[in-house]
Amino acid sequence: MSLLERIAGEIRRSGPITVERYMDLALNDPQAGYYAARPRLGEAGDFITAPHVSQMFGELIGLWAAETWAALGEPARIVLAEMGPGDATMIGDVLRAARAAPAFTAAAEVWLVETSAPLREIQRSRLGETARWAQRLEDLPRDAPVILLANEVLDCLPIRQAVRVAGGWRERRIDAGPDGALVFAAGEPIEPPGEPPDSPEGAVFEWSPAVEALGRAAGALVTRAGGAALFIDYGRDGPEAADTLQALLGHTKRPPLAEPGEADLTAHADFPAFLAGARAAGANVSRIVPQGEFLRRLGVEVRADALARARPDKADVIVRQMRRLISAEGMGTLFKVTAVSSSGLIPPAMEME
Numbered sequence: 001m002s003l004l005e006r007i008a009g010e011i012r013r014s015g016p017i018t019v020e021r022y023m024d025l026a027l028n029d030p031q032a033g034y035y036a037a038r039p040r041l042g043e044a045g046d047f048i049t050a051p052h053v054s055q056m057f058g059e060l061i062g063l064w065a066a067e068t069w070a071a072l073g074e075p076a077r078i079v080l081a082e083m084g085p086g087d088a089t090m091i092g093d094v095l096r097a098a099r100a101a102p103a104f105t106a107a108a109e110v111w112l113v114e115t116s117a118p119l120r121e122i123q124r125s126r127l128g129e130t131a132r133w134a135q136r137l138e139d140l141p142r143d144a145p146v147i148l149l150a151n152e153v154l155d156c157l158p159i160r161q162a163v164r165v166a167g168g169w170r171e172r173r174i175d176a177g178p179d180g181a182l183v184f185a186a187g188e189p190i191e192p193p194g195e196p197p198d199s200p201e202g203a204v205f206e207w208s209p210a211v212e213a214l215g216r217a218a219g220a221l222v223t224r225a226g227g228a229a230l231f232i233d234y235g236r237d238g239p240e241a242a243d244t245l246q247a248l249l250g251h252t253k254r255p256p257l258a259e260p261g262e263a264d265l266t267a268h269a270d271f272p273a274f275l276a277g278a279r280a281a282g283a284n285v286s287r288i289v290p291q292g293e294f295l296r297r298l299g300v301e302v303r304a305d306a307l308a309r310a311r312p313d314k315a316d317v318i319v320r321q322m323r324r325l326i327s328a329e330g331m332g333t334l335f336k337v338t339a340v341s342s343s344g345l346i347p348p349a350m351e352m353e
């Protein structure tokens, strides 16, 4: 039985499910969830991310990590962790760039926080003995400061949705039609947290308790033994009514309820919820910076110039890749960066609240 049929069966037995439940099943169902069973990242798969666009992305994050380590007073041991490392492209670029700071590389104990078994296998084949794995942030070592990196992880955590109707909001639920197809339905009345005022009827508002919980976990992690966490994703930096649930299969957008488990499923990252969670855990939180601005601050233009001089035959490609990462038409504005840190630590290229 397909995951779609199983979900329709659950709905027939117990009633329409929340978008949160649907997303969790579509991505994480142990037998057929997208990440649990068949994640396909990269050009030949369903989607590409910034590390696939250019090696400069991970290299500059490696520089960010080395500078954060220096700002922490160059501890002799540090946990350098990436959450949701996918096919390990970014951590590979981070570690290569970090070789420019041999004392940092020597201090770094590399950990990957990954829930997907097939992706763990790919990561293991790429990194071998140089890394260790954890299932959750809470499982990372507690006895050393930490630098945590995460790119495009918040967008695959489940969201809830509310739909505006006359006189208020209702939880958006997913029902099964007579033909077994899944359809959206308005559920029970609800007061969603932080919803924008004056939303017209039919507007959809999203929020993510899972993202807030991750913010709390990241905040607790960095305050425990010192350190910083960097989260990069596409998403919103304030309240905004929009339906951003999106499925991608072979780089093509698909209806989000059509192929649970077959297509990747994401929603815009709820940055305000993430930061609220981290603040509640006692961490310092940064302003939210557009990715283009963040990479410029870390010297992406200088890096692109150096790469182009070393490979004049590839200069055009390198400039095009850089523009894609930083321009408003590319990933420069929709994608955003935030950091949370322990008391007194201002991570590079960030302004703290």
Ligand SMILES: C[S@@+](CC[C@H](N)C(=O)[O-])C[C@H]1O[C@@H](n2cnc3c(N)ncnc32)[C@H](O)[C@@H]1O
Pocket: 035, 041, 049, 050, 051, 052, 083, 084, 085, 086, 087, 090, 113, 114, 115, 116, 119, 135, 150, 151, 152, 153, 156, 157
């Ligand atoms: C969209 S991919 C991004 C991969 C990689 N960071 C990149 O930029 O190419 C999402 C990654 O997060 C992982 N992931 C999803 N939910 C997770 C969770 N709750 N804890 C840890 N990793 C998770 C996925 O398995 C995958 O590695």
